[in-house]
Amino acid sequence: MNREKQGGKFHVVYLGESGFPIGLAAIQKTILLGKALATSNARLTVINRKGKFKPGQPVEVEPEGVYDGIHYIYTSGTVYKPEGFVRRNIQKLRGIIQEYLYLRNLAKKGDLDAGIISCRDFIQVVLYRLYSKLLGFPIALLYVEFASAMQHRQGLLTRINDYLFDNLMVKRMDAALPISELLADNFRKVAPGKPIFKIPVICDFKPFEQPKREGQEPYFLYCGALDYKEVVDFILESYDRLPGHSDVKLHLLVSGGKKSQYEQLDADIRKMKKADKVRVFSNVPYSELIDLYVNAIGLLIPLRPTLQDAARFPHKIGEYTAAANPIITTKVGEVPHYFEDGETALVSDHYDASEYAAKMQFVVDHPKEAVRIGQQGRELGLREFNYLNYGPRLKNFLQNLNGNGKHA
Incomplete structure (x- = not known):
């Protein structure tokens, strides 16, 4: 709030995204959430920790830029996914390190107010939970699917990941942004008393x-x-x-x-x-x-x-x-x-x-x-479902999180 009084904007980081700003439903929702926050003197930074696009299929996306008023960055330094096991894993490691350093720099400047987690990767979410504790910012889960109930996610490692995510990490979020009543009820069950703000499907009409x-x-x-x-x-x-x-x-x-x-x-x-x-x-x-x-x-x-x-x-x-x-x-x-x-x-x-x-x-x-x-x-x-209806309420919800799974 102090920074807002001084002319700054409430700053939300969007964690766990991949391929922004190119994509269908998930990316479109990210864009609409960013535009919604922008209507309320808040801003969103979308952090992609690694490249997604194929080197042989060029895209008009820079490693850092602004799309539709939303700032984004690829902490790996490139939007492309390299060929070869070793090169891919070097890029992943660089993306993880630079992502943390980027967040730490924001926190040092007093420019990190809240985070939204959009992924279901168990290890990745564990790291985000750790970062939020170390750097002192609350995190809310964009809760859009029951990972362990998704029928097309059948691989053994995928099933293990989804089980751990649903049973160990969901309840450790400070708050949830569920898309449905079923997910809202599940969050109330596994994380009783923690704040919930339901955001259904949203659209630019x-x-x-x-x-x-x-x-x-x-x-x-x-x-x-x-x-x-x-x-x-x-x-x-x-x-x-x-x-x-x-x-x-x-x-x-x-x-x-x-x-x-x-x-x-x-x-x-x-x-x-x-x-x-x-x-x-x-x-x-x-x-x-x-x-x-x-x-x-x-x-x-x-x-x-x-x-x-x-x-x-x-x-x-x-x-x-x-x-x-x-x-x-x-x-x-x-x-x-x-x-x-x-x-x-x-x-x-x-x-x-x-x-x-x-x-x-x-x-x-x-x-x-x-x-x-x-x-x-x-x-x-x-x-x-009009995204314009959600900006002020989402900002207020995130603004009142205290990082301990409660509203201040």
């Missing part, structure tokens, strides 16, 4: 303020990662259950995944009755992504009745509301906390392909009702 294209062929849109293959299969099955005479297409915007996964997806589509009406997109620019959102007749995001999906809250739900088109989802996790079936979204009671297909068919049969639901979904999003 302004880029979505664009008119729809005239004469557009109707289509449903799903946007997600190929790691969620089960969900993609569910959508393909649901779409194939629509009446054969329907001229509505299905657009799949998928990210990540190996070549073999794309080949399998292509093979699965060829087996469908409506194979000729399915189109797959990948690696599209953000402006094109927004265009796909805005011009769809329905936006698909089925959540599975699993602990993993109950705990998470997909970033694209916020973007879906911004597009003002009806969201078609399932009654799992955060969905019933925010959305009402037939009013702000179309919500299937069960994770059932026939039931989900019926919700899709409703959009086709009742276009005016679908438009109304989409518009009301946007109004809900503006109230609950």
